[in-house]
Amino acid sequence: MECIITIELGTNAVRVYAFDLQGNIIGSLKGYCPTFHSEPDYSEQDPDQVFITMLYVLKNLLTEKIHPKKYKVACICFSSSMHSVLAVDKRGNPMGKAITWADNRAIKEATDLKQTTLGDKIYKATGTPLHPMSPLTKIAWIKNNEKDKFKQVSKFISIKTYILQQLTGEYMIDYSIASATGLLNIHKINWDADALKFAGINSSMLPELVPVFTRAGKLSKAYQTSLGLPASTKILIGSSDGCMAILGDGVNGEGAATITIEDSGAVRVMGDKVLQDDQHRFFNYLLTENRYVSGGPTNNGGNIFEWFTRQFGDFKNPFDIEHSMRELISEASRVAPGSNGLLFLPYLLGERAPIWNANARGVYFGVNIKHEKAHFVRSTIEGILYGIYSIGKTLEEHRKIDTLCINGSFGSQPFVTQMVADIYNKPVRLRQNYHSVSYGSYLLSATEMGIFKSLDDAAKTVSLVDMVTPDKQAHQTYLKYYKLFARLSTKLSGEFAAIAALQH
Amino acid sequence: MNQFVLDHSRSDDQYLRLFPHIKEIGVIKNSSIRLGGFPYSPATDFEIYYVQDGKFEWCVDGNVFYAYPGDVVILLPGAAFGNPNGVLEIGSFSWIKIEGDGIQQNRYWVPGEWSRLNKEEREQVGSVICSGHPPILQKFTDAGNILKNIQAELSAQSVGYRAKVNGLLDELLIHIARQFTKVTNPGRDFPRTFMEFEQQLRKNLSHQWTVEEMAALIGMGTTLFNERVRSYSGFSPLSYLINIRISQAIKLLKDPDISLTDIALDTGFYSSQHFSTTFKKLTGYTPSQFRKNHLKDK
Numbered sequence: 001m002e003c004i005i006t007i008e009l010g011t012n013a014v015r016v017y018a019f020d021l022q023g024n025i026i027g028s029l030k031g032y033c034p035t036f037h038s039e040p041d042y043s044e045q046d047p048d049q050v051f052i053t054m055l056y057v058l059k060n061l062l063t064e065k066i067h068p069k070k071y072k073v074a075c076i077c078f079s080s081s082m083h084s085v086l087a088v089d090k091r092g093n094p095m096g097k098a099i100t101w102a103d104n105r106a107i108k109e110a111t112d113l114k115q116t117t118l119g120d121k122i123y124k125a126t127g128t129p130l131h132p133m134s135p136l137t138k139i140a141w142i143k144n145n146e147k148d149k150f151k152q153v154s155k156f157i158s159i160k161t162y163i164l165q166q167l168t169g170e171y172m173i174d175y176s177i178a179s180a181t182g183l184l185n186i187h188k189i190n191w192d193a194d195a196l197k198f199a200g201i202n203s204s205m206l207p208e209l210v211p212v213f214t215r216a217g218k219l220s221k222a223y224q225t226s227l228g229l230p231a232s233t234k235i236l237i238g239s240s241d242g243c244m245a246i247l248g249d250g251v252n253g254e255g256a257a258t259i260t261i262e263d264s265g266a267v268r269v270m271g272d273k274v275l276q277d278d279q280h281r282f283f284n285y286l287l288t289e290n291r292y293v294s295g296g297p298t299n300n301g302g303n304i305f306e307w308f309t310r311q312f313g314d315f316k317n318p319f320d321i322e323h324s325m326r327e328l329i330s331e332a333s334r335v336a337p338g339s340n341g342l343l344f345l346p347y348l349l350g351e352r353a354p355i356w357n358a359n360a361r362g363v364y365f366g367v368n369i370k371h372e373k374a375h376f377v378r379s380t381i382e383g384i385l386y387g388i389y390s391i392g393k394t395l396e397e398h399r400k401i402d403t404l405c406i407n408g409s410f411g412s413q414p415f416v417t418q419m420v421a422d423i424y425n426k427p428v429r430l431r432q433n434y435h436s437v438s439y440g441s442y443l444l445s446a447t448e449m450g451i452f453k454s455l456d457d458a459a460k461t462v463s464l465v466d467m468v469t470p471d472k473q474a475h476q477t478y479l480k481y482y483k484l485f486a487r488l489s490t491k492l493s494g495e496f497a498a499i500a501a502l503q504h
Numbered sequence: 505m506n507q508f509v510l511d512h513s514r515s516d517d518q519y520l521r522l523f524p525h526i527k528e529i530g531v532i533k534n535s536s537i538r539l540g541g542f543p544y545s546p547a548t549d550f551e552i553y554y555v556q557d558g559k560f561e562w563c564v565d566g567n568v569f570y571a572y573p574g575d576v577v578i579l580l581p582g583a584a585f586g587n588p589n590g591v592l593e594i595g596s597f598s599w600i601k602i603e604g605d606g607i608q609q610n611r612y613w614v615p616g617e618w619s620r621l622n623k624e625e626r627e628q629v630g631s632v633i634c635s636g637h638p639p640i641l642q643k644f645t646d647a648g649n650i651l652k653n654i655q656a657e658l659s660a661q662s663v664g665y666r667a668k669v670n671g672l673l674d675e676l677l678i679h680i681a682r683q684f685t686k687v688t689n690p691g692r693d694f695p696r697t698f699m700e701f702e703q704q705l706r707k708n709l710s711h712q713w714t715v716e717e718m719a720a721l722i723g724m725g726t727t728l729f730n731e732r733v734r735s736y737s738g739f740s741p742l743s744y745l746i747n748i749r750i751s752q753a754i755k756l757l758k759d760p761d762i763s764l765t766d767i768a769l770d771t772g773f774y775s776s777q778h779f780s781t782t783f784k785k786l787t788g789y790t791p792s793q794f795r796k797n798h799l800k801d802k
Contacts, residue, residue, distance in 0.1 A: 013738070032737030032744070034699060049751035055786055056747055057738065090801050093758050222788030310692045318691030319724075319732055 002074040003066060004449075006441035007054060008241060009080035009160055011035050011045065011100050012263075014054045016061050017438040018071070021451060023461075027065030028438070031057040036097065041104040044097035047086055047162045054163060059227055073229055077236040077445040078216075079244045079437055080160035082180035082285070085135045087142065088162070090154040098159045099138050106137035107358060109144065113137065114280070118194060125192045127274060127284030127292075128182035131352065136182030136195055143200040153205065160237075161207045168217030168235060173207040176239035176293075179286040184209070186274065186286050211288065212239045213448045236445055243287045244440030246270050247455065249405040249429075250462025257295075257401045259388060259420060259428075260436070261411030263303040267353075267391040268295035275398045281354045282395070288455065294399075296353025296391040300346040300384060302410030304362075307348060308380045312373065329415050332378035337422065337474040338481055339375045341366050344383030345488060347496075351387070354394040355489055359500035365488060381419065382478070386485040389423045393486075404428045405464055407436040414468075422474040423482070429464035505541075505592075506533040510658065519658050522666045524603070525618045526673075529655060531598040533557075541592025547579040549601040550613040550633075552676070554648040558595015563588045564639040571597075576644045578680060580634060582610035598651050602673065605630075620674050628720035632681040635704070635721060641683050650676045685723020694736055697722050705745055709752060709772045715741050749773065750783060757795045764791050 003026055008015040014033055018026040031053040036044045058076075066073060083101035088094055099105075113119040114130045128134050135156070143150050157165070158177050165171050178184045183199065183206070185192040191203040210216075216237040224231055238244075242260075246268045251258040257269045269275075274284045275294040284294045306321065313324030347360035364376065392401065406417055406428050421428040443458040452458035509530035510519045520526055527549050534541070544563060553576065560571045564585050571577060579585050581604065587593065605616040605626070614630030615621060621629065641647070654672045657665045701722050705713065718741050719729035733741045749771040756767045768779035776791075783791050 030738040031747075032698075032739065034702060046751060048754040049747065052747050052751045052754070052786070056743070059786065091758075091798060093798060222793070224788070226784070226786060226788030313692070315692055319694045319697070321692070321694065 001069075001071050003071040004442055004445045005058070005061070005066075005073055005076045006238075006438045006445070007058065007076060007078050008244075008437050008441070009050060009054065009078065009163060010241065011043075011081050011102065014050065014057050015435070015438065016054075016057045017435065017442070018061060018066055019438075019442045020071075021074075021446065021449075023439065023442050023446070026069075026071070027061055028435070029057050029061045029064075035100060035102070039105075041107070043100045043102040043104075045084070045100055045159065047094045047098045047159060050098075050159060051163055051166050055223075055226075062227055062229070067228055073233050074449060075234040075236055075445045077441045078160055078164065078238040079241050079441050080158065080163075080177065082177060082240045082242060083133045083135055084159040085138045086157050086159060086162050087149065087153045088155050088157060089152055092154075092165060094162070095149060095153060098162070101133045103138065104132045104358070105145075106132040106134075106141040109137040109140040110134065113140075113198065118198065120280075122182070122192065122195050122198065123280050124276065125185045125187065126179070126182050126195055127186040127286075127294075128180055129280055129283055129352070129356065130182070131356070133352075134182035135180075136199055139199040139201060150200070155205050155207065156201065157207050164216045164235070164237065167219055167223055169220060170217035171207040172210050172214065172216050172237055174210055174212045174214065174237045174239055175286040175288065176212055176243045178209055180240060180242075180283070184286075186284055186292070189286070189289065210237060212237060212243075212444060234448075236448060238441055238444060239287060240285065241437045242266060242268065243285060243293045244437040244444070245407060246293055246436075246440070247287065247443055247459060248434075248436035248438070248440030248462070249407060249464060250459045251405050252291075252456060252459040255400055255402045256405070257392065257395065257399070258405040258407065258436075259392075259411055260408045261301040261384075261388065261406070261416070262408040263301055263306075263410075264297065264299050265301035265388055265408065265411070266295055266297045267388060267395060268293055269395060269399050269401070270294075271399070275395075277394075277398070281356065282398075291455065295395060298387050298391060299349040299352055300387055302384075302408070304346045304348055304384050305380060305410065308377070312376070328377045329381075329413070331374045332381060333415055335374045335378040336477075337382075337419075338477045339379035339382060340371065341368065342371050342375045342379040343481055343484060343488070344376075344379040345485065345492075346380070346383040346387050347489075350500075353391045355390075355493075357493060357496060359493075359496045360489070361496055361499055361503075363488065363492070365484075381416065382423075382481070383485070385416070385419050385423055386478075386482050388420065389482060390486060390489070392424060402426065406430045407434070417468050418471075421468045421470040423478045425470045425472070425475040427470065428468045430466050430468075431464045432466065434464075505535070505538065507531070519661075523618075523658075523669060525616050526669075527601040527603055529598075529600045529658065531556075531596065531655065532592075533596040534592055534594055537594060538592040540590050542587045543590040544584060544586030544588060547581055547583050547585050547601075549581055549603050551579040551585070551599060551601045552647065552651070552680070553577040553579075553597055553599045554651050556596045556598065556648065558593060558597075560593050560595060560597070561587060567639075569640060571640065572642075574643045574645045574648065576641045576647045576680075578633070578637075578639055578641065580611045580613055583639065598648070598655070600651060600654070615674070615677060618670055618673075619677075620671060621677075624716055628716060629677050629681045631717055631720050632684055632723060633677070635684075637684045641680070644679075644683055646679050647676060647683075650679065681720075682723065694732060698733070698736060702744070702748065705748055706752075709749060710770055711772065712774075713742075713745055713772070718745075745772070746782065750786060753779065753783065753791070754794070757791055758798050760795070760799060764795075767791070 017028040086098040343365040345363040348362040350358040351360045511528040604613040768776040773779035
C-alpha cells in the first residue's frame, strides 16, 4: 500500500500528516518550534531547530505509523508559511536566524517604498503588499542596516528552501513561496528587475524558481538510512500554507471564498485573474501558472481572544487556556448579538488588510454603566469577526462571494462559525478535525501522481460536510454595528498614530 | 531598640542546641533611627526577613527597594543585603538564617539532612529558590506566621518541639518555592511559561537535566508537567531537550575550531560517543561526516 506524507513548516510548529491514496488520514504528529523575539520588532526562527524538529517528527511518524504497517511512501510534499528570509554564506550555512512573516524591522523600508511610484509599480508586478512582512523589504533592511553581513551573503533563501537543501542538496523555491517574496513578477513568472534592484541583489542570489509539482532532488544517502526510505521516494517541493489552505477546502473560482482564523487570519479567493487593487489592499499569490490565490491577511485573530482570556479567564485549571476560553464563550453566548451596544476594534497588533495601519490599536467603544463582563467577552469576539468581515467586503468589490468555507482552530469553533455566517449572511461550510493545509498538500501530491487530472479536478472532490446557515435577524443587528466599526476604523487613524507614538 | 536573638555564639546555647542548621533567628523592634545599625554586607547563609511594621529602604545586590509590612526578603548565601546607607530604620522585622547542605557555595542552597523532605524534593525546592527570582515576595503573610510559630516553639520547648520546628521550616521553604513560581507564572500563559522554560534549558544546556528538575523550574508536578509539555509541544520534555541539543550541536559543528568532544559536552551529551550515536540516529550522519559536508563551498 502506498501513502503520501505532507510536511507543513509553520512559525510555531512542524506538522506532519500521512494520507492513504484516497486521502484518508493514517496518522499525524506535530512538533513545537519556537519563534524568538530578541528585539520587540523581531520575530525569528532557528533554521537548524526547524530542520531537526522536522526530522524528529517525520522519523517518529514513520516508525510509529508507516513502517510497521508496511506502507510504501510514494511522496513527501512540503508546505511552509510565507515571507521567511534566511541569509546563507558560500558554504550554505545560515548567517543568523530566519526572519519570519511577523517580523516588523523593515517598517521604514516598506513605508518609504509605498510612497513612491516605484512602489506602485513593484506592487502591481509582484502582487505582494508593500509591508515589513515582505522579503523584499527585509532584504533591503539588511542591505541598509547590516552592510558587512550583506556583503558576505551568498544567497537569500526561504526556510523551506533551507530544509529541502539540507535533505537533497538542491536550492529551489516554488512559485507560491516565491510569489510571496515581493520579488517575483507574477504575470511573467520571473524575478522582477525593479524589485531586485530595490533589494540590492541579483537573481543568482535567489534559489532556482520552479513550479509546485517539482521534485526537489533526491533524498541524500544519510537521510535515506536514518528515515528508512528508499532513494526513489519522491520529494515534492509543494506550495505555501496559504495556497494549501484554500485548495484543501476545495475553494476555486467565482462565488466562493475561504476564511482561515488561527492566531492571525486571512480571507482568500482563487481564480485565473490577478485582483488589481489601486489601494494595494490585497495579496495575489501564485499556485500555478494560471491560478492566483488572492485576499487579505489580518494580524488579529484567535490571538486576540487568547489575550482577553489570559487577562479575564478564570483559569480554574491552571495552564488550561482552552478550558477558560470555553467558559468565556459560554458566557458570551448568553448575551444577544451586538453585545447591547458595546463595540470592539480588535487592532491590538496593528492591522494589515484592509486598513493596512501598523499604528491601529484596540478600542472598546460605547461602554455604558449597564455593561458587564459577558458583554466585553462577546464584543471581543464580534470585533475580531467584524475585522474578518471587513476583508471580505473589500474582496466583494472585485469578486462575487456566495458561499464561505472556514478553517483554523479559532474559526472552526461552533460559536465563532455561526457568528461568521450571521455577520456575512452567507452559509459557511467546514469540517471538524480536518486540517486544510495538509489536505491541500495531499491533493497537490495526488494530482502530481496522476490520481487527479488537474488541481481543479482535485479541488472538486473536496466535500466539507458541515454547513452553518445564517440567522437573518442577527445579521441585521450586526450590520448596524459593522457600519460603525468601519467608520471608527478609518476615522481614528490620527488618534491611532498619536497613541502609538505615546506607546513607543 | 528591642531585640531578641538566638544563635550558637553563647555558651548557654540551650534553645538552638538541637538545631545546628539554624544559625540565627531573631526579631527586632526599633523605635529610633540608628546610624550604622543595618550595614550593607553579604549574607552568610540562606536568610529570610519578614517585615512586621514600618517601611524599610533595603538593597539586595545593588537593587534598592522598599519593603512594607507583610513583605518577605529572601537571600541566597553571598547576596549583598542591607540598608544602602547602613541605617536601621524605625519599625520591626523578624529573620532566620539557615545553613545549607554540604559545602557553602555562592548563590546556591538546598535544605540539609535535617529536612523531612526526601532528597528529590529537597533538590526541587532548592532549584526553585536558586533560579534567579527577584529577592522580594510582597504581601506574603503566611511566611510571617510560620516564622512566629517557629519562634514560639523554640521558646516553649514543649514535648516534640524538635520535630515541630523542623516541620515548620520545611513548610516555610515549600511556601516560598510555591510563591516564587506563582509570581513568575500565574498559570495563565503556558506558551510564555514554556518559552521561559526553554530559555533556561538553553542557558544551561550542558547540565544533566532531569524531568523532576525541569518541572520544578516552572513549579509544576512532574505528571502534569509531562502532560502539558507533550500536548503543547508534541515532544516529551526530554525529547524536546535533545532537539535543542542537536540543533545547537549543528551550529557548533560548522566551526572547525571546536573539538567534537567539546561540542558533545557543551551540548549536554555524556561523551562524544553518546553524541555521535544520538546524532547519527536522527540525521544518518556521524558528527564528523556532517562537519565535513558543511565546510565545503557550495
